[in-house]
Amino acid sequence: MRKGQFNPFVSSAAIACALLYPSLALANDAEVAEASVDAEIVVAGSISESQAASVEEKRKALNLVDVAAADAVGRFPDQNSAAALSRLPAVAVQRDQGQERYIQVRGAPNRWTSVMIDGVPMIGVDEGGDSRAFRFDAVPAVLLSSMVINKSLTPALQADAIVATIDLQTYSPLARKGLHIDGDIGYGFMDHGNGEQRQGSLRLSWANDVVGIVLGGSHYRRKQLTDNREVGLYDEPTSPSDTTFGPTEIDIRQYQIERWNNGLFAGIEYEPAAGQRIYAKAIFTEFSDDEQRNQYELRLDRAASGFRNLSAGDLVSVPVRGSFNYGEYRNRNYIGTIGGDLETDSGLKVSAKLNYARTDNQTYLPLVQASTGSGLGSPSLTYDRSDPRFPVVTLYNTIAGPTAGTFARGTAATGFNQRSLSAAGAIMIAAQQQTVSDSYTVKLDIEKQLGNLTLSAGGLFADRTIAGNNFSFSNVAALGALGSVVNQPFDVNAYVTDKPWNTQFPLGFALNYIDNRGMRRDIDSLVAKLVAAGRFDPEGNIPLTDRYSQTEKTYAGYVMASADLGKASITGGVRVEHYVLGNRGTARIGAVNTPLADQRSYTDLFPSLNARIELADDLVFRIGGQRGVSRPAYGAIRIGSSINDTASPGTVGGGNPALAPEYTWGLDSSLEWYLPGNGILAVSGFHRWVNNVFYQNTQAVGSNVFNSGGVDRSSYLLTSTFNGTNGRLYGVEMNFQQRFTFLPSPLDGFGFQGNLTLLGGKFDTQLVNGSQRKGIPFPGLSDTIANASLYFEKYGLSARVSYQWRGDWFDSLGGFGSGESRRGYDNLDVSLRYKVTDNFTVFADASNLTNAMYVAYEDSMDKPTEVEQIGARYMFGVRFNF
Template identity: 65%
Template sequence: MTLPGRLLLRTTALCGILAVSQPALAAQDAPPAAVEAFDEGEAIVVTGSILSAQQDSIAIKRAANNLSDVAAADAVGRFPDQNAAAALSRLPAVAVQRDQGQERYIQVRGAPNRWTSVSIDGIPMVGVDEGGDTRAFRFDAIPAVLLSQMVINKSLTSDLQADAIVATIDLRTYSPMDRKGLHVTGDAGYGFMDLGKGEQRQGSLRLSWSNDVFGVVVGGSHYRRKQLTDNREVGAYDAKGPTEFDVRQYEIERWNNGLFGGVEYSPEEGQRIYAKAIFSEFNDNEQRNQYEFRLDRATGGTRTQDSGSLTGVPLRGTFNFGEYRNRNYIGTVGGDYATDDGLKASFKFNYSRTENTTFLPLIQSSTSGANNLSLSYDNSAPNFPIVNVNGAFNQATLSASSTILIAARQKTVSNSYTAKFDLSKEIGDLMLSAGGLYADRDIAGNNFSTANVAALGALGASVGQPFNINSYVTNRPWDTGFPLGVTLNYVDNVAIRDDALSLLDRLTAAGRYNPALDVPDADRYAQRERTLAAYVMGKVESGALTAVGGVRMERYLMDNRGTVVASGVATPLVYESSKTDFFPSLNIKYAATENLLLRVAGQRGVSRPAYGAIRVGASINDTNSPGTIGGGNPALKPEYTWGADASIEYYLPGNGMVSVAAFHRWVDNVLYQNQAAVGSDFYDFGGVDRSAYLLSGTYNGRSGKLYGVEFNLLKQFDFLPGALDGFGFQGNVTLLDGSFDTPTQQGIAFQGMSKKIANASIFYEKYGLSARASYQWRSNWLDTLGGFGSGEYRKGYENLDVSLRYAINENLTLFADLSNLTNEKYIAYQGTTATPTEVEQIGSRYLFGARFSF
């Protein structure tokens, strides 16, 4: 079905569901230099009604001087989404990357997630997820309840950070001065997951009080869900067919907590000082049940793409109770000062700490000899292969003597100190602005380390604690929504981990295991990053024309330290670099008529490599020919872009808008994974020339281009008679394309780029009822990128959510949130969808509760 046909079909279906209010409204808000009608400290009050929220959004979009979109909170002071990524995903040209079905990263305009930067209340934030392998910010660690607005700046002004190729997102927290007097808002909800019937619960509370000069706000939120995740994977495909069937199910408990508070003092209009503090955390306890039918290691039989009959097939089991943690501590103090003659000044001081840790002790064993399997399989439906074992199947036949534990660990900590100030002065039709920023960030951590292996089966008996992996198999069958062909029972992952770690303690005391090797020296790194920025900018208005132009200077310094291990000898090395760059920008807005606005913009931006990618730590093998190096590439260059944007916006009479926006980005030094000659003397210590060694890591490609067009429509059907005028529609479609070149390949697709992204919402609001059905769809995209342009692709998917609200009175509202009603299956594939490498689902989700406000 074509994209228009698909959208028409879905939209028709949505109309019959009485769908929902759009909380993430395609609107615009911008920083002080970009919005004439709204000061940075002036809150946009969203009343919670769909119409009021739309009107506010449209007013902000018309006033903005740069291209930007806004997701605004509702009257209760929260979004109807559990985290910030879910709320942002409803805006034009925005797609999300999910983990176990939960929104985590944001992709704007189809670009890699590293090309979108993030700030909180104007202070830049940098992600250190996955051992620092990405700078992308984790939105699942920030509950949406903490925020009042999320602003996506698609074109830059010089007072915004230049570290953005396609967009920079500003997450804005609540101001206690928004409303006078005492106000209490919150919600409580409970529900369940369709797959496995695990519970889902949430709650939030915000208390604020203010008078004319002083205000205080405190609040918190909690969200938790227990879910099952069905997962099927194929290790690879060779000339005969699938090499293995990897059958997994995860039992997961995830929870987010958020605490925030703020005080403000405004002795008179135009003067304000404030302090804000935020704590947020994402927690994931994950039990893995995994069995791999290792087809390519069979001793006999036949294997094809569609079917097979094999003998002597090893079965490998992998189990764990893993812990994933992400915590953020953010504190800001600041102040604003304004005079009647047009002088404005502001300052902010911020401390931010991010901790990202993973502890994933994997216990693993395989069958052998007579315990290997004779089986047949049917792979005619490759998303759901069916395995039939000849004779009775007993999963408790793994080799106890060969059981191992892989102590997988990762921890990365970032501490950042930032000072920012801005100054502006109106002189007739001209506004001059200037400011500066200094950021000092320390990053210490290690990439995901799996080098240390303990032979539990072989060593356990030596300390009087034999370890039999088969004793942990329970009599509880998997609760799965995927067909399989054999029955598998759960393993007691909590007990198996407790006993394995207890055994490790005894082995350590006996000198048979060294936990210090869990994280090798070559995996560690320590970096200090400093950025000194200054900008000058001018805004001029002449009739229907408004122009904002300026230049930003950034001085960037990196002190990069790590340890390189060669021939068993650890050598500390240091790589220092510095660069001064200039980033001009220009935004022009022209009011062609009262309701028609034209915009054009241009800017230069940058995206710096991830901390793990540039780490000095490495492991060198001098015996290979040529020698090999596994580690970071500290000589990586940043990616730079020149970008152009344009839009046409028509504001419909009454309430609504139609807009078309186009953009183009020219990018140099595009990052990609490869194995190539080092090409430098950095690793030439100990009298050894290693410049021709092959380094496996991240490299700079050559030029790339990314371009696209966005169509957006928002309209309440106020022209319909009677009760029908409560209906409305909001939708957007984005068409994208682009590629980049390397020294050996041309036309490689960008990671994460879907060529088509669509969002559509039908809503109804009247007589106390607010309802919305929201549909999202994205086409296939490249997920991981190999050394020569090969990679794993992700199949596009759709998502349908329904939210219902009924206001009993002005203080109490009942709600129901029904999510993922299409019960999506997230599919990865190799080459074509006929050779899937991963199929995963988490099922639909249902949450019911009440919101209160007084």
């Protein structure tokens, strides 16, 4: 089944499960903890103990949740919180260079999953604010005590969540009395290129009956090679005699990557008496990525002559463009929280928090480009696409043709001359972005127990400022032409080394590495001289039209009631949120920069209801319904733009400040059988009806936000993000966990954890000029997500084999538009732990043993647009605790 296509089984099963036992009952769990479960799950023992803690918290929760307890993180080869969360039901991940980055719950776009840290909402500003999704690769898993996925909402949780909100809960030192030292040291390698992996963490905690202190840090670093093949576009034949169609280019890339994650955290808690606690916590996390790119584009559609199609090509004088850089990606989070909890004998509970969070996301990619000369300066070639993923290219010399001004294929070339690029034509594109978010949040929750009834109320105020720009590629320095002007000639060909590429992909000819670091050092020096000479303006790296400055204020309050009716319970209430957005930027109208501003506000009610019924001692049924919201990314709503008043009709390129939030009504239900030995067998279904779905298009502005100087631009054509209609997302989740304690020894050490999710979903665009597209799949929606882990734990040995699979999905960054799909892939991981003593455990992890290949394609697999592979990775080390 293609993604987004209607699946009667999935839809019917989801609705049937959601409507099963629709009777209302009342809930016996009256906690208003931010994650709707107990705040801490600290497990220092076995897989089975960790599983038992997670299952117990799921069972007690007043809403539908899935939980990953602390020790589960250490027993998988999971370096960050995204990888650990991907083991839970209906959770898929988006990877970058093979590393887990974003979470997609229930196959939905990542923007539909919100994130909290210790109950405080967190917002992402990745890639120039093009996504509000939180980057999980910036948060090492070892900082956390547990991770809770709330799949149905209560009024106490933020409403900015269409499919789920995830609470990342940090470690509490008061959870264990005395002095404790926990940590690990590991070292390993990447299979492709033999780059090193290393990791280390240390957590020191001390507590008595009154005070607890914790200090900790973590470090992870990896060096890897990434093989990559890309195709820009595929031409279609224009007539039966057309012989120039197929791939427009063959793009050969390899990335040399060095990534590291650092985390620091500290906390102090003071509990002078039972039910009285004040605390302060601080977190710093850093994701850094230094990438060297070596790239050669064989520009097939610019050949002097010849033919090309999907199967093969024979082309004369094909221009080759080289692109090289040493780029830097940085993401840093600074989070500080102070708070207090009070619980009295009369059943009153009060929780207050004050939080500051800063996220700084920045990228600098000085990309150097140069091409071969025309005619005799470019090679001729043939290509064979018997395997469309790996076109095999044979190079030939180009010679003069039989008539003046023509060219012909000559003798076979021994390889591509990487020093044949035009040094005089070399340019540097100063690609750059930086977006910074500062947020202040105040949160108050109050709960009062009145017999079998618990009343709750609370409020939140969040004040954010966001300043940034979308990714800008507009500033170009002519390095080859200007180098001699400042007495530093630049020759792009001087950086070719004698070291051949270490590649696992077939190509047909060899390539050598470029000295990217040396090139970066020299262009930085050259650009500095050009700036001093007035030949290059670095302020142009980020045009005014790409910049934005926004303020975001959220005023929220809620009331909630939970009542206990014995075997049945209900929790319901309403949350109200008043949201105010201030939006400032610059429009370039002709040659004039014009400041523009816009302000919008919304007041919304978000009711929710969760019922829990104990059908038997070990059989629990849940049903819940809620309303949620997903607000637009900051870059998508920027008011900065380029406006053309002379075109007919006029045109606008930029953000869409009139973009409305996405809203949803959702229905969830589950049937949970809690098995002997801390196991669980559960099936759940859900359906989301979503309005205002984001997609990309070119259509009339439809508002006055770009009006200035008395000019009405509401009918101009805007290329940006718009709101669609009729979104539907639905699915069924099946989850089974069990340790086989009923088997004879030693087989009773075996256990299994697995889940399977079947999904469907689609949306429609607006009706524009009588045209409408229907049934468009959601970006990131895989029909199938599966996890399976078989483990053995006995005699000090803890071994686990884990398998993950996700099906094909539609992929379009920022919304609908590119028409690109992603091929499904699987991962096989193996983890081994052996407890040498009570204080030391040695471990060995092997990840991605399937050597997963990440493939994007256009329409079908015979038109791949990207093929990428990083290989397996291995880590060995020791964990310790005292």
